[in-house]
């Protein structure tokens with residue numbers, strides 16, 4: 001069956017396997033094993049050596065032994081559900097083989113009386129006598145018993161024997177695929193081919209051999225395939241020809257003159273690249289990545305001006321209403337009065353909504369702000385030329401591809417994300433886009449001071465708050481819950497609000513997701529106008545909101561939040577020129593891991609660095625919730641331990657792009673590793 005280049009076998013479903021029953025198949029399906037390829041990645045954890053036979057007087061209870069015995073007598077029960085028992089012996093002692101749910105005929109066949117047979121299984125003791133319950137192997141010929149037997153972390157309902165039979169069968173039928181790597185790369189892995197690597201991966205002598213050539217080669221395969229898909233998507237998008245936008249310096253200069261600060265060099269640089277893309281003849285698909293507070297909004301708004309000047313419409317999408325409104329207000333403030341700006345809010349009345357829909361159709365609106373509602377089916381733009389999407393780091397590659405198709409060929413796309421990611425992951429997560437990074441923070445910023453405190457020291461915190469208020473500062477107070485919960489022992493905003501409002505009457509605002517948006521806006525405005533000095537809030541203040549005067553943030557139950565989320569929350573303060581403080585509150589003594597996380601936060605304000613540390617602590621699977629976002633979940637490759645392989649793949653992609661290497665060479669790799677529909681469009 002060793003067909004050359006026959007990867008179809010690997011992609012075929014489990015019915016292709018012989019000797020696998022419906023029950024086993026159903027169990028595997030439930031575990032998301034859909035085809036034969038999926039089975040290759042569950043690795044043996046340890047193995048049982050059944051090659052050594054023992055005498056009965058050498059048996060150790062609880063261990064697995066293989067013994068040669070002579071069956072002497074059957075005891076078949078009269079009553080159903082009782083086990084059958086076969087008395088056996090060798091020259092050193094006696095043992096019983098116990099069978100639950102086995103037919104009499106079957107037992108007579110495998111254990112014929114007075115003939116030597118080999119049995120293998122776990123030894124137990126019952127009424128002072130050794131026994132083996134449901135022996136794993138029974139054979140007249142001891143050579144039939146496999147010498148070494150892999151142990152996988154098994155799914156309930158599948159026996160070790162069945163699973164080993166499946167894997168052995170697959171490895172026997174494993175196709176030999178044409179090598180996709182070039183000689184130079186292959187040499188780095190000791191010329192280990194894919195086929196032999198897989199076989200070695202399942203060889204129990206290699207368990208835990210992560211540094212070996214075969215393991216690294218397989219890890220590299222995964223990385224390269226994910227990078228390749230992204231790189232192909234990017235190439236496709238760049239090939240799309242569009243009507244370029246015209247550029248004049250005027251709108252840019254007008255807007256800049258209204259700002260009371262200068263753009264940082266990184267902001268200027270990002271703007272330069274965005275403008276270059278907008279004025280080019282190919283479609284832009286760019287990510288603007290920058291830590292919280294690095295000033296991405298202003299960059300995107302300035303870039304939108306030229307698009308409007310070129311007689312195109314712009315759609316600006318934010319993840320929440322509050323944020324959409326804030327961006328909308330900023331645009332109204334900055335943009336020339338003649339530009340028609342609207343906010344599409346889910347809370348505005350139907351008449352107003354209808355009017356906006358019509359105006360978008362008639363090109364009476366030039367830039368619209370809103371949540372994902374701006375992409376509803378009923379909304380038709382007259383001439384959409386630019387989509388800006390804020391804080392959408394949770395969009396996966398597939399969602400982004402849909403988005404890039406959405407606006408039509410003349411529509412440029414800019415995504416913004418304040419979630420810095422480790423360098424090794426940039427290509428796997430954002431490889432389908434061009435990336436601009438703003439690393440520099442506006443230069444008047446001071447580092448945020450971060451402290452951790454036990455919750456029972458609340459009086460110290462309150463004293464600090466009192467003092468800060470006297471100095472004219474404002475405070476965010478973040479709790480994980482809205483209302484008290486019987487299940488979760490976490491602080492709720494409502495409870496905290498009551499408590500703080502007694503201490504600071506009429507100076508405390510309360511904000512959470514269940515408050516309607518008009519009310520929310522009132523509350524936020526009161527905070528902005530310093531009527532409220534403390535704002536008690538759930539994490540809805542996490543994303544993007546900008547309050548330059550708030551310089552203290554207190555986070556309750558902070559060990560419940562991830563490192564990156566804490567960094568995001570902390571980024572709500574320290575946007576003005578005053579010294580900012582972040583206090584992390586905890587219920588009880590911290591675990592070691594929590595302590596490490598706090599130290600990382602205390603020692604750094606650099607989101608990129610924090611994300612690297614976060615990854616080292618947690619492993620990348622958990623990082624930033626990317627698991628849920630459709631990001632590729634590697635089976636063997638690990639960005640921390642295989643950093644060199646990620647860099648190698650990045651370098652190789654550069655060469656492949658530069659030398660225009662035909663992607664067909666990688667067809668088996670892509671077919672096997674990225675079984676998504678996208679691949680069919682690409683090769």
Ligand code: ADP
Nearest residue numbers: 261262263264292293294295296297298442546
């Ligand atoms: P983010 O990148 O997190 O979206 P914002 O765009 O909300 O950051 O900007 C954060 C704050 O910094 C805003 O108040 C904005 O006006 C201000 N800001 C932006 N660029 C600069 C700059 N170059 N110098 C000073 N302040 C700036």
Ligand code: MG
Nearest residue numbers: 296297418544
């Ligand atoms: Mg922002």
